[in-house]
Amino acid sequence: RMEASCLELALEGERLCKAGDCRAGVSFFEAAVQVGTEDLKTLSAIYSQLGNAYFYLHEYAKALEYHHHDLTLARTIGDLLGEAKASGNLGNTLKVLGNFEEAIVCCQRHLDISRELNDKVGEARALYNLGNVYHSKGKNVASAGTHDPGELPDDVKNALQKAANYYEENLTIVTKLGDRAAQGRAFGNLGNTHYLLGNFRSAVLAHEQRLLIAKEFGDRSAERRAYSNLGNAYIFLGEFETASEYYKRTLQLARQLKDRAVEAQACYSLGNTYTLLQDYEKAIDYHLKHLVIAQELNDKIGEGRACWSLGNAYTALGNHDQAMHFAERHLEISREVGDRSGELTARLNLSDLQMVLGLSYSTNNSMMSESQVVDNSLNGTRPRVGRRHSMENMELMKLTPEKVQNWN
């Protein structure tokens, strides 16, 4: 009986991964490693593909392990191009794991070798990876605090500015090479970096380029991403109507692509945008659509957000009964998911509403003095700790002063 050779197993692994079945591919690659080979270049290719397969499967510890094996092997056999590739892959994996400093070292190694070999394609790819590491680093530090885009501490700003520089450098090369797909990726992430830096006009310009390239390729997922990012940028430019148009296109594409989670996100963004436009009926309509999908996907956190938003929108319309209903639901869900600060927020909402409805309310409310009320309504103080933490991934938006004054 013929035993399958290491090479045969590896070839089957490659075929399966190319066909999109990474899980099955991994089994074949692991079997190939078990059988073993004396051809270290073949072994390096197997480790590399195992690392990538685990990366796509989001098993980053395993990905790290195999890319590390690949790097060691490439160095041992003096395969410089192989070392560059392994360094790049290791860098990307370390980035996802949040080890930014080591990721930078690895991606820089990828860049240095590519330059040494005068490999322009490799150089461009390393620059893109470096941009991504600095972007993640910046975003990671930023998300530890509570900042709106554009309101950043210096270390965050520095990391994001570096990311922007690397994306620009990448763009120079890939434009020369005529690689439109790579340009598309760089424009998208450059746009997101400008967005975080608060350069919203530049963000729009970059995302418009991304959109153009996505359409060239008929890449509807990329097109959808561009619409969504354009919507976000226009929100911060205060152009809510334009933002709503882009979010509607996002929604349209999400429906075409049958991506319920993205559809929910688009509805949620539209709900918030219509709240900014003070069109509460439409806001409620979209928040309800978001709620339905969140329930369908059993996304408790999303459901809680929907109830919170609906409670606010109904309060703005003076529909206190509905507002009470959703505040109660928000409280229930916060308890269910063990969100302590969400629970506190919901309790505060409920006692506010009870007060408005002339019902009895907790004695804690007596702490609220007239001066604080007036002060708050004048400067639109942003809630800090509690609500921020209860609403993961969310930022509170300040409205323009005119809007605040015209509010009541």
Place this chain on the structure above:
Amino acid sequence: SQPLSGRQAAELQSKVVPSKQILHSDNMEMEPETMETKSVTDYFSKLHMGSLVYSCTSKRKNK
């Protein structure tokens, strides 16, 4: 029950007129990563079938 701080009280009031602030979901859509790829067939084509059995001690470089 523990008393609310001034800030909490201010927050509380902002809930009565909640529309002064709005939650904005910061859902940025990033482009995918690019991974470097290796393939056993790369070496295959370079080495030809016969040399697949070459030993690891042979110092061949395939750049």
